Amino acid sequence: MGVAADIVIIVVAAMIGALIAQKLKQPLILGYIFAGIAVGPYTGGITVGGIHEIELLAEIGVALLLFALGLEFSIKELKPVRNIALFGTPIQILLTIAIGFYIGKYSGLSFSGSLWLGALISLSSTMVTLKTLMGRGLMGTLSSRVMIGMLIVQDLAVIPMMIILPQLSNPKAGLPLLAVAVIKSVVFLFFMLYLGRKILPRMLSHVAKWNSRELFILAITATGLGIGYATYLFGLSFAFGAFVAGMVLSESDYGHQALNDIIPLRDIFGLLFFTSVGMLLDPVFMLENWIKIVSLVVVISLFKGAIFFVLAIVFGYINIIPTAVGLGLFQVGEFAFVLARTGLETHAIDQNLYSLVLAISVLSMVLTPFASAMAAPIYKFKKRRFKYEPLQTENLPSSAIAGHVVIAGGGRVGQHIARVLTKLEIPFIIIELDHQRMVECKDAKFPVIYGDMTHQTVLEASKVESATLLLITTPSVTIAQSIVKLAHHINPGLRIIVRTDGVEQTRELYESGVYMAVMPEMEAGLEIARQALLHLEIPVAVIQEYSDAVRQQLYAPIYQSEYDNISSSFDQDHKLLAKLDNIKNVLEISWLTLDSASPLVNKSIKDAAVRTVTGASIVGVIHAKQFQSNPKADYLFREGDMVAVVGNQQERNNFKKLASVC
Numbered sequence: 001m002g003v004a005a006d007i008v009i010i011v012v013a014a015m016i017g018a019l020i021a022q023k024l025k026q027p028l029i030l031g032y033i034f035a036g037i038a039v040g041p042y043t044g045g046i047t048v049g050g051i052h053e054i055e056l057l058a059e060i061g062v063a064l065l066l067f068a069l070g071l072e073f074s075i076k077e078l079k080p081v082r083n084i085a086l087f088g089t090p091i092q093i094l095l096t097i098a099i100g101f102y103i104g105k106y107s108g109l110s111f112s113g114s115l116w117l118g119a120l121i122s123l124s125s126t127m128v129t130l131k132t133l134m135g136r137g138l139m140g141t142l143s144s145r146v147m148i149g150m151l152i153v154q155d156l157a158v159i160p161m162m163i164i165l166p167q168l169s170n171p172k173a174g175l176p177l178l179a180v181a182v183i184k185s186v187v188f189l190f191f192m193l194y195l196g197r198k199i200l201p202r203m204l205s206h207v208a209k210w211n212s213r214e215l216f217i218l219a220i221t222a223t224g225l226g227i228g229y230a231t232y233l234f235g236l237s238f239a240f241g242a243f244v245a246g247m248v249l250s251e252s253d254y255g256h257q258a259l260n261d262i263i264p265l266r267d268i269f270g271l272l273f274f275t276s277v278g279m280l281l282d283p284v285f286m287l288e289n290w291i292k293i294v295s296l297v298v299v300i301s302l303f304k305g306a307i308f309f310v311l312a313i314v315f316g317y318i319n320i321i322p323t324a325v326g327l328g329l330f331q332v333g334e335f336a337f338v339l340a341r342t343g344l345e346t347h348a349i350d351q352n353l354y355s356l357v358l359a360i361s362v363l364s365m366v367l368t369p370f371a372s373a374m375a376a377p378i379y380k381f382k383k384r385r386f387k388y389e390p391l392q393t394e395n396l397p398s399s400a401i402a403g404h405v406v407i408a409g410g411g412r413v414g415q416h417i418a419r420v421l422t423k424l425e426i427p428f429i430i431i432e433l434d435h436q437r438m439v440e441c442k443d444a445k446f447p448v449i450y451g452d453m454t455h456q457t458v459l460e461a462s463k464v465e466s467a468t469l470l471l472i473t474t475p476s477v478t479i480a481q482s483i484v485k486l487a488h489h490i491n492p493g494l495r496i497i498v499r500t501d502g503v504e505q506t507r508e509l510y511e512s513g514v515y516m517a518v519m520p521e522m523e524a525g526l527e528i529a530r531q532a533l534l535h536l537e538i539p540v541a542v543i544q545e546y547s548d549a550v551r552q553q554l555y556a557p558i559y560q561s562e563y564d565n566i567s568s569s570f571d572q573d574h575k576l577l578a579k580l581d582n583i584k585n586v587l588e589i590s591w592l593t594l595d596s597a598s599p600l601v602n603k604s605i606k607d608a609a610v611r612t613v614t615g616a617s618i619v620g621v622i623h624a625k626q627f628q629s630n631p632k633a634d635y636l637f638r639e640g641d642m643v644a645v646v647g648n649q650q651e652r653n654n655f656k657k658l659a660s661v662c
Contacts, residue, residue, distance in 0.1 A: 006048045007057075010275045013039045013046075029131050029274050030366060036278020043283060051279055058276040060225065061269030062334065063242040065127055066155070067224035068266045069148070070246020071259040081142075084315040085149030092150070092307050093157055096122035099303045103296070109353070116349050119161055120340055120357045121300050125333035126151045127273060128365045132328070132372050142435030143324035143375075146312065150329065156185075158237060158335045165339065166346040184235055192227075192244045200245070201252035208254060217261045223249065224262070277334065281362045285355050293359045301364060301371075305330035319451070320379040327371045327378075331364035332357070393449050393461065394442040396429065402466040404428055408453045408483055409473030410441045413499070417471060418446045429462045454482040456490075465491050472498040477505040484512045526550060589619070590652045592659055594641045600659050606633035614654035616647035 017031030017038075039048050048054060100118025109117060129151060133144050200223060207219045224242045231241025249255055286293060309326035317325075340357050343349040405421060407414045410432030418441070421428045430448040432438045441448040451458035453472075464470065470487055472480050480498045487494055495515040500506045506517040526547050533543045594600055600608055610618055620629045622642040628635075637643070645655050 003050045003053045006050050006054055007272075009039055009046060009048055010035070010054065010272060014271050014275050028135070029128060030369065032271055032274035033278040033362065033366060036275035037281055037283065038278075039275075040279035040281065042281070048279060051276070054272060054276050054279070057269065058273035059238060061266070061271070061273035062127065062239045063225060063228045064262065064266040064269050065130060065273075066239045066243035067228070067246040068259060068262050069126075069130065070243040070248075071250045071255055071262065081146045081149040084146060084311065084317070085153050088311045088315055089150045089153035089157070092311055093122045093154065095307050096304055099307075100300070103299065107292075113349060113353055116165060116339075116343055117353065117357070119165055120336040121304065121332050121360070123154050123158065123333040123335045123339075124151060124304075124329040125331050125361075125365055125368070126155060127270065127334050128331060128368050129328055131270070132369050135369070136372070142317075143321045143328070145436070146317065146321060146325050147328050150308075150325075152243070154333070155237070155240060155243070155335065158339065161339060162342055166342060166348050180235075188231060188234060188236060188241070189244065192248055196245070196248040197252075200248055201254065204249070204252060204254045204258070213261070216257070217265075220249075220258045220262055221265060273334070277337070277362055277365070280337070280358055282355060282359075286359050289356070289359070293356065293363065296356070297360055297363050297367070300332065300360065301330040301367070320375060323379050323382070324372070324375040327375045328368070330371065331368045332361040334361075336361050393447075394438070395445055395447045396449070397427070397447065401427055401429070401463055403468045404463070404466075405469045405471060406431065406462045406464050406467045407471045407473065410434070410437045410446070410448060411473060413473040414471075415441065415444065415446070417473075418444070422446070431458060431462055454479060454486065456486060459483075459486055459490060464494065467491065467494060470494055470496045472496065475499055475501055477501075477508060480509060480514075481512050484509070484514055488513055588646070588648070588652070590645050590655075592643050592645060592656065594637055594639060594643065594659060596639045598637070598639075598659050600637040601639050602636060604634050604636050605631060608637070608658070610655065610658070614647070614658055615651040616645045616655045618643060619646050620644035 013035035014032050017033075017035030018028045019031070021028050021031030037043060039046055041047055041051065097115065097118035100121045101114045104114025104117040105111075129147055133147070138144050203223075204216075204219060207216055224245050227245035228238045228240075228242035231244075232238040234241075249258055305326040308329050309322045312322035312325045336357055340349065340354050344351070344354050404427035405417075407417055407428055407430045410418075410430040411434075414430055414432070418428060418430060428447065430441050430446050431451060431453045432441060432448055433450070433452050435450065438448055438450045449458060449461050451461070453459065464487055470483075472483055474480060477500060480500070484496055484498070487496060496513070497516045497518065498509050498514050500509055500517045500519055501521070506519065509517045530543055530547060533546075605618060610616065618631060620627060621631050621635065621644070622628075623638055623640065643659070645652055647655070
């Protein structure tokens with residue numbers, strides 16, 4: 001079966017490795033890499049024969065990952081990190097090359113070999129970093145944007161490296177080639193960013209009109225890989241072209257659907273990439289040189305991580321970001337394989353250096369998820385041991401604030417609450433850890449603090465000791481419990497409302513001392529039921545009674561076992577629902593606004609014979625923000641009047657017809 005059999009072996013081995021990794025609560029990419037080692041040519045047993053063919057397929061995985069990254073990419077979102085990406089990354093590359101050069105010279109490599117070593121270790125892994133960020137749910141944070149911005153520039157730097165490094169023995173020949181590559185890159189970017197934005201969305205719009213998901217997926221895949229291949233033929237990076245194609249499509253109306261459809265294909269080919277990385281690793285070589293490999297991994301990781309850490313601080317990033325960036329980008333990336341293969345084919349490096357770089361790269365990739373997970377604990381330790389960093393605040397009132405609302409989370413929910421409180425002129429302060437969301441709150445003129453709500457300094461900055469209410473919008477019960485515990489330590493009488501998912505989490509939060517826990521899914525179900533009952537002309541008061549009864553059952557602070565009293569709850573629901581069919585004719589108040597076309601305008605209540613014609617009674621009128629209760633019979637209706645009418649459903653409908661209110 002040839003390469004087909006190899007793919008079957010890889011997929012089955014990767015599934016087993018992924019299951020083991022999942023069982024051990026580790027990232028799936030570790031399972032893929034060890035699966036590749038198991039089926040590689042160096043371990044015996046069931047072995048993949050066509051390694052080179054698998055490597056070629058794995059390149060599609062890199063392209064699809066960067067294509068999906070482009071679909072998620074937004075130039076607006078990258079603006080906050082453009083300085084460190086455009087200026088900090090070249091500095092990082094040059095410093096890492098210098099460190100690698102001295103390591104190479106110390107290890108006995110030639111001048112050319114030392115430069116190659118420095119260049120190879122200067123690149124971090126886009127695949128591993130993105131997978132780690134996705135697996136930990138950190139995509140969208142400021143630290144992730146810093147990392148992605150620097151990775152993009154690193155990936156772009158591969159192009160001149162592939163031209164210059166093989167020409168080290170003849171620099172004069174390499175400079176013209178570099179100039180040609182720069183010109184090609186500028187031409188390609190101009191074509192894609194200006195012409196591609198017009199052509200590609202129109203093409204997808206035409207395909208979408210056929211209402212065929214299969215055809216749409218095919219068009220998306222062909223676009224990403226086709227443009228990537230075109231850039232390859234043009235003399236640029238295959239993966240770079242795919243990324244730019246995704247970036248162009250992200251600006252169209254079909255970007256979200258394209259991303260949703262391409263993810264499964266991306267993950268399958270990504271599996272091939274990580275497995276192929278494992279297959280290239282020779283365990284015998286690692287055992288024979290393990291001291292040297294481990295030593296180099298430690299030295300390179302420390303120096304490279306320190307460079308990223310310091311650069312993040314130099315470019316003005318504080319809090320957890322420098323630590324997260326340093327621990328997220330210390331590894332040697334997959335493009336080191338591409339560069340190393342180029343060096344091997346041009347005889348610029350020997351097989352020993354190739355194997356050494358490969359081993360360092362794979363080992364550092366394996367360590368990345370573990371190191372990245374240490375960012376939060378290290379940062380918390382640092383906060384306990386050292387002086388707190390200054391908090392970034394925007395739009396906070398200059399005078400003392402008290403009796404306000406603190407909103408933990410400035411996402412869509414938090415910003416919606418903020419808009420409501422703004423209209424009601426109720427003071428509030430938002431606390432948000434995501435930089436982009438903090439910027440959104442700042443632009444909306446909301447008072448916001450950039451920081452982690454689980455830290456006492458941030459809580460104190462929000463004046464929670466004098467607040468009247470704390471709203472926690474994060475869905476994480478662990479984070480919510482930490483915030484609740486700390487807030488009640490500062491302000492024991494503070495009422496706290498939290499967002500939660502499921503009965504178990506709700507019980508835990510009530511036990512933590514929250515005032516109310518809200519389940520969004522249940523609230524959505526209640527709202528859908530409310531709209532249905534309104535359409536069936538059930539009185540609002542009765543619907544409200546039903547909703548309140550359901551909430552009392554679901555949100556009771558003290559729960560019995562999950563299955564206790566279920567039958568009694570259903571009995572209560574049944575009794576309530578049984579009422580609904582018999583009370584459609586109860587009296588209820590409706591508010592109606594009279595427009596200029598209403599026949600009631602300039603007529604008195606007596607002349608309109610409202611009571612006689614409709615059966616309804618007018619109990620109030622609001623005009624120009626002035627309320628008049630039980631208006632007299634000689635009251636003249638005016639344009640813009642809000643009229644309160646009491647009656648059953650039929651009587652209120654009659655008044656609507658009389659007033660010509662649709």
